[in-house]
C-alpha cells in the first residue's frame with residue numbers, strides 16, 4: 046500500500062469482526078513498526094500484545110471497576126480539554142453518538158458506549174505500550190506516539206484496523222494483573238487491532254481536521 050494512501054485511509058476502528066489475528070501477522074507488523082524513529086535511537090517502547098483469555102480478563106476487570114465507580118488512575122492522564130480543543134472533542138462525541146443512534150439524554154446507552162472503550166472495542170487483540178519509569182516523560186511519550194502511528198499504518202497493509210486508546214489502560218492495575226508489566230514501567234497507551242466490521246456504524250465516522258492554513262505559520266517564504 047502506498048504511504049500516502051495509508052495515511053489518508055487510516056481511521057480509528059471501534060467495531061471489529063471476531064476473527065483472530067495471528068501471532069505471525071502481529072509479529073510482522075511489529076517488526077515493521079519498530080523501524081520507527083526514536084530520540085537518540087533509545088527505542089524506549091516496550092510492547093505487550095494481548096489476546097484471548099488475557100485480553101478478556103483485562104476487559105472484564107476494566108468494566109467491573111468502571112461499573113463499581115472506581116476512579117481511573119492511568120499512569121499518564123491526558124487531562125481535561127478546554128476552549129477549541131474541548132470543542133473538537135465535543136464534535137467528535139456528537140458525530141459518534143449520531144452514528145451509533147445514542148441520544149444525548151440516554152445515560153444507559155452512553156454508559157454502554159464507554160464500556161466498549163474499556164473493552165478495547167471488542168477487538169480480538171490489543172497492543173499495549175509501556176516504558177521504563179526512569180526515562181523522562183517527554184521522551185517516553187514522543188517515542189510512543191511515533192511507534193503508535195506506525196503500528197496503525199503498517200496494520201492497514203494486512204487489512205487490519207486499529208484504534209489508539211487510553212480507556213483500556215485507564216486502570217493500569219488491571220493490565221498489570223494479567224500481563225507481566227511491572228510497576229517499574231509506566232503504561233502509556235493501547236492500540237486495539239483486528240479486522241474491521243464495516244457494518245459497525247461508528248466505523249463510518251470521517252473525523253474532521255483543521256485546514257493547514259489555520260494551524261501553520263510560514264516563515265521565510267516569498
Ligand SMILES: Cc1cc2nc3c(=O)[nH]c(=O)nc-3n(C[C@H](O)[C@H](O)[C@H](O)COP(=O)(O)O)c2cc1C
Nearest residue numbers: 055056057059137162208209210211212213234252
Ligand atoms: C492518545 C490517543 C488516545 C485516544 N484515546 C481514545 C479513546 O480512549 N477512545 C476512543 O474512542 N478513541 C481514542 N482515540 C482515537 C481518537 O479519538 C481519534 O484518533 C481521533 O478522533 C481522530 O480520528 P481518526 O483516528 O479516525 O482519524 C485516541 C487517540 C489518541 C492519539
